[in-house]
Amino acid sequence: MAGKIVLTRKAEKRLSGGHPWIFAGEIERAEVPEGPGAIVDVFTAQQQFWGRGYWNPQSQIRVRLLTRKLEAIDAAFFHRQISQSWAYRQKIGYTESCRVVFAEADGLPALIVDKFGDYVVLQTLALGMDRWKQVIVEIIEDILHPNGLYERNDAPVRTLEGLPLKKGFLSAPFDTRIQIEENGLHFWVDVENGQKTGYFLDQRENRKAIAPFVKDAEILEAFCYTGGFTCHAAAYGARHITAIDASSEALELATENAILNEVREKCTFIQANAFDLLKQWASEKKSFDVVMLDPPAFAKSRQQIQSAITGYREINLRALKMVRPGGFLITSSCTNLISVDLFMQILQKAAMDARRNIRQVVFHTQAPDHPIVWHIESTAYLKFLILQVY
Numbered sequence: 001m002a003g004k005i006v007l008t009r010k011a012e013k014r015l016s017g018g019h020p021w022i023f024a025g026e027i028e029r030a031e032v033p034e035g036p037g038a039i040v041d042v043f044t045a046q047q048q049f050w051g052r053g054y055w056n057p058q059s060q061i062r063v064r065l066l067t068r069k070l071e072a073i074d075a076a077f078f079h080r081q082i083s084q085s086w087a088y089r090q091k092i093g094y095t096e097s098c099r100v101v102f103a104e105a106d107g108l109p110a111l112i113v114d115k116f117g118d119y120v121v122l123q124t125l126a127l128g129m130d131r132w133k134q135v136i137v138e139i140i141e142d143i144l145h146p147n148g149l150y151e152r153n154d155a156p157v158r159t160l161e162g163l164p165l166k167k168g169f170l171s172a173p174f175d176t177r178i179q180i181e182e183n184g185l186h187f188w189v190d191v192e193n194g195q196k197t198g199y200f201l202d203q204r205e206n207r208k209a210i211a212p213f214v215k216d217a218e219i220l221e222a223f224c225y226t227g228g229f230t231c232h233a234a235a236y237g238a239r240h241i242t243a244i245d246a247s248s249e250a251l252e253l254a255t256e257n258a259i260l261n262e263v264r265e266k267c268t269f270i271q272a273n274a275f276d277l278l279k280q281w282a283s284e285k286k287s288f289d290v291v292m293l294d295p296p297a298f299a300k301s302r303q304q305i306q307s308a309i310t311g312y313r314e315i316n317l318r319a320l321k322m323v324r325p326g327g328f329l330i331t332s333s334c335t336n337l338i339s340v341d342l343f344m345q346i347l348q349k350a351a352m353d354a355r356r357n358i359r360q361v362v363f364h365t366q367a368p369d370h371p372i373v374w375h376i377e378s379t380a381y382l383k384f385l386i387l388q389v390y
Contacts, residue, residue, distance in 0.1 A: 003032030054128020227254030234263035
């Protein structure tokens, strides 16, 4: 027998937009005999069926809805959902290296499935989804037939669910350094030790979009990670790229990727704190035709939003000061708590403080294998802009 959750009247108003998360303060009554991770039925205060999802009393997100229908949550359910997710990626032509399942955007909260060629990396980031991990592994093997499966369940968000951090093989062991193809270039991906699942697949279209702006340009790039934007810029005709990252491991892979794509002679890699180095270089009046910024998320919770705003303003201010008149700032934010409007306000304020004029040339979000569901704000996380600077 499924557990039962009864919503408060106030919760119904917020949830009527379709958001799948139910918070602790939105529950009037909970009757869950099976305990954490159990499937529960959710009802309105008037006892009308609202949906079905998984329960965790240890998390502030008490319930994550899987369906609004009276349907069984079983292996067949997960097989249907993952099959539909894969069919969508096939439809849009994302099959080699792509995100196969994007959590809430694919109706599978807290599940990430990334495909790197013939290998798959899995994340089950909430207790309710983690309980189905073995079933999901069998489904992935049935649908995708990968050569190997690896779990990257070392994301700190799991601790909020009372889950341990771990990573390792979910199949026979394999070499965790995998080579992928993107936009005609090739990259080494370290699925064991790289950030997230090893590579940021969401910037695929944005890396392609820089082509007209980087030709013959002298470029400064901060937060280069393993060289995705670096190698694209070099391949698209940049004169030289100075690429900065704080991680020596990331820079080693970035160097290998530059060699792999035969652009090493165009790249200078520097291990440094980007904030400190850009501040120093801006004060020294160094200048570039293009400055590229792709920082990690600056806020993981609402309490960190103000510090994120400060961080984005500072790094973009320093970058704007170094762009030659008529050149371009290529900048991103992957912080879902920073909205599009707020990010643009931050950039405008940075431009004013730098005494530079800007105009928007390109605005993109993430690649379409990371689809956006309008009423689930967390799915609309990536903001990518190319601004001309005067």
